[in-house]
Amino acid sequence: MTISPDSIVFWQWGIFSLNATIVLTWLVMGLLTLFSWLVTRRLSADTELSRWQNLLEVLITGINDQIRQVSHQEPGRYLPFVGTLFLYIAMSNLLNVVPGYMAPTGSLSTTTALAICVFIAVPIYGVAAEGSVNYLKHYVKPSWLMLPFNIIGEISRTIALAVRLYGNIMSGTVIVAILLSLTPYLFPVVMQLLGLLTGMIQAYIFAVLAMVYIASATSVHQHTAQSKS
Amino acid sequence: MAIDWITVSAQIVNFLILVWLLKRFLYQPIIRAMERREQRIGQRLNEAQERESQAEEKAHHYQEMRDEMVRREEEFLTKARAEAEEKKKQLLDEARGEVIERRDRWQQEIQQEKAEFLENLQRETVVIVQSIARNALEELADTSLEERIVHIFLNHLKSLDKEASKALSDSDEPVLITTSGELEPTLRGRLTRAVHEQIAEEIAVNYVHSPELICGVELSHGGRRLSWNLADFSDELNTRIEEAFSPTKPAKDEE
Numbered sequence: 001m002t003i004s005p006d007s008i009v010f011w012q013w014g015i016f017s018l019n020a021t022i023v024l025t026w027l028v029m030g031l032l033t034l035f036s037w038l039v040t041r042r043l044s045a046d047t048e049l050s051r052w053q054n055l056l057e058v059l060i061t062g063i064n065d066q067i068r069q070v071s072h073q074e075p076g077r078y079l080p081f082v083g084t085l086f087l088y089i090a091m092s093n094l095l096n097v098v099p100g101y102m103a104p105t106g107s108l109s110t111t112t113a114l115a116i117c118v119f120i121a122v123p124i125y126g127v128a129a130e131g132s133v134n135y136l137k138h139y140v141k142p143s144w145l146m147l148p149f150n151i152i153g154e155i156s157r158t159i160a161l162a163v164r165l166y167g168n169i170m171s172g173t174v175i176v177a178i179l180l181s182l183t184p185y186l187f188p189v190v191m192q193l194l195g196l197l198t199g200m201i202q203a204y205i206f207a208v209l210a211m212v213y214i215a216s217a218t219s220v221h222q223h224t225a226q227s228k229s
Numbered sequence: 230m231a232i233d234w235i236t237v238s239a240q241i242v243n244f245l246i247l248v249w250l251l252k253r254f255l256y257q258p259i260i261r262a263m264e265r266r267e268q269r270i271g272q273r274l275n276e277a278q279e280r281e282s283q284a285e286e287k288a289h290h291y292q293e294m295r296d297e298m299v300r301r302e303e304e305f306l307t308k309a310r311a312e313a314e315e316k317k318k319q320l321l322d323e324a325r326g327e328v329i330e331r332r333d334r335w336q337q338e339i340q341q342e343k344a345e346f347l348e349n350l351q352r353e354t355v356v357i358v359q360s361i362a363r364n365a366l367e368e369l370a371d372t373s374l375e376e377r378i379v380h381i382f383l384n385h386l387k388s389l390d391k392e393a394s395k396a397l398s399d400s401d402e403p404v405l406i407t408t409s410g411e412l413e414p415t416l417r418g419r420l421t422r423a424v425h426e427q428i429a430e431e432i433a434v435n436y437v438h439s440p441e442l443i444c445g446v447e448l449s450h451g452g453r454r455l456s457w458n459l460a461d462f463s464d465e466l467n468t469r470i471e472e473a474f475s476p477t478k479p480a481k482d483e484e
Contacts, residue, residue: 006233021236025243033250040258045265053262060259079260080252088247104240109233113240 003170005102006109021107028091028104059087063207070208071215078214081121085114086207093169093199097192103199106169108162115162118210119154126217135217161209168202347470351463355443358459362444374444375408379416382446382457383423389455394427400451403433407447409458411438424448 005020012018039052049057063083067075092105104110126135139150172195179188363374370377389397404424412420421434428450445458 004231006231006236016235017233019233019236022239022243025240029243029247029250032247033254036251036255040254040262043258043262045262045269047266047270053259056255056259057263060256061263079256080248083256084244084248084251087251088244107236108231109236110240112232113237113244116237117241117244 003174004107004109005104006107008102020102021104021110024092024102025104025110028088028095031095032087032091066208067211070211071219073215073218078125078211081117082207082211082214085118085210086203089114089165089203089206090200093203094196096169096173096195096199102173103169105165105199105202106173108166108170111162111166114165114206115158118161118213119158121210122154122213122217125214129218138217157213161206165202165206168198172198343474347467350470351467354466355459355463358462359444375410375412375416378444378446378457379412379420382448383419385457386423386427386448386455389427393455397448397450397453397455398428401432402451403435404428405435405437405449407437407439407442407449409438409440409442409444409446412436420446 005024008020009017010019010023035052036056039050039056042050043053044050060079060083063086064075064079067073067078067082071078089105092103092110095101096103105114123135126138129135140147172191176188176191176195179191359374366372366374366377406420406424417436424434425432442456443459443463445456445460447454447456447458
């Protein structure tokens with residue numbers, strides 16, 4: 001039984017291999033981009049709009065609202081990063097219903113890559129919001145003694161982020177595969193549906209947690225500014 | 230559960246590309262479209278608000294105009310009613326005046342016609358009475374009317390008391406005897422002699438003929454007069470006829 005799409009290799013040249021994870025990621029990227037392009041090439045700024053545009057507007061407004069709720073900040077600059085995290089993970093997980101498809105998020109490589117992106121994005125947003133010195137001071141608060149713990153915290157939460165998503169999606173796939181061999185008819189369908197729900201929830205959790213980490217890095221500045229004013 | 234770091238790095242790159250692609254094809258266009266829509270809706274709301282305020286202003290203006298029109302209408306109606314009332318009163322007064330005038334004129338005409346009728350009747354009556362009397366006298370007594378009149382007048386003259394005779398003889402002026410018709414010379418002679426006997430000897434006596442004197446003789450001297458004629462009977466006749474034509478007569482009869 002194939003657990004990770006990493007193990008399906010289509011083409012290899014030295015250490016570089018073109019495995020299913022990358023190909024399926026490209027597929028998801030292509031679908032998302034193609035769909036976005038098809039809808040947004042004829043956008044209406046009037047009150048009458050197409051149902052697809054309406055869907056995208058509802059989606060983006062929803063993401064914006066979530067960002068606003070979590071960060072208490074304007075969502076403008078966080079939307080591309082957090083929104084893409086959510087859309088990519090959600091789309092990857094949704095496509096699990098397609099026979100033969102394996103979610104790229106079921107690969108630890110993919111979830112690690114996404115977690116690393118969050119790990120890097122947090123200080124970038126933090127430094128952009130309050131400057132490098134102020135951001136770095138955040139690690140030695142309330143005292144220098146906390147520095148190693150803060151660093152361990154940063155790394156462990158990144159690993160948790162990666163493993164949580166990987167574990168959920170991979171377990172779903174494995175459970176369905178096991179159930180298919182035990183009760184091949186009705187029960188796997190129910191589990192598949194459950195898998196869709198889990199996939200959506202995981203996408204939401206991953207995006208919201210990423211936003212929480214970013215918000216915690218940027219809100220220090222906000223709090224200081226507010227207390228000063 | 231192995232991590233392929235090549236795949237990880239490829240996925241990081243893929244993710245960043247996806248971020249750029251979605252930013253380019255999804256977030257920016259959609260957000261711009263939403264902003265444009267918000268802008269348009271805001272603009273439309275502003276326009277609607279402006280139009281509403283304009284409409285309210287116009288409505289207020291029209292309401293004021295309507296009130297003004299109603300007020301003018303009321304004013305006009307009140308004025309028209311007053312004028313109509315005044316005109317009616319004026320017309321009624323005019324009509325009443327005209328009716329009174331016509332009634333007066335009509336009554337005047339009736340009075341005039343009545344007077345003319347009575348006058349004609351009197352004249353005709355006198356002529357007829359005179360003619361009847363004359364014929365009767367001629368046939369019954371073989372004498373003329375004038376002769377009988379002179380005879381009666383002479384009786385009156387002779388029956389005057391002394392005071393009356395003296396009063397008649399106070400003046401030296403000639404005696405004027407007026408008769409209704411032309412007298413025969415014998416009758417004139419009798420009258421002249423009677424005057425000389427009763428009033429004064431040798432006094433001049435003049436004779437005048439006047440148709441106004443109805444069938445009679447009148448003697449005037451020194452502002453005094455002595456007469457006998459049918460005018461008295463005629464007056465009596467007139468009084469009777471007037472009483473007969475009087476509108477109050479039947480009412481009196483009813484009483």
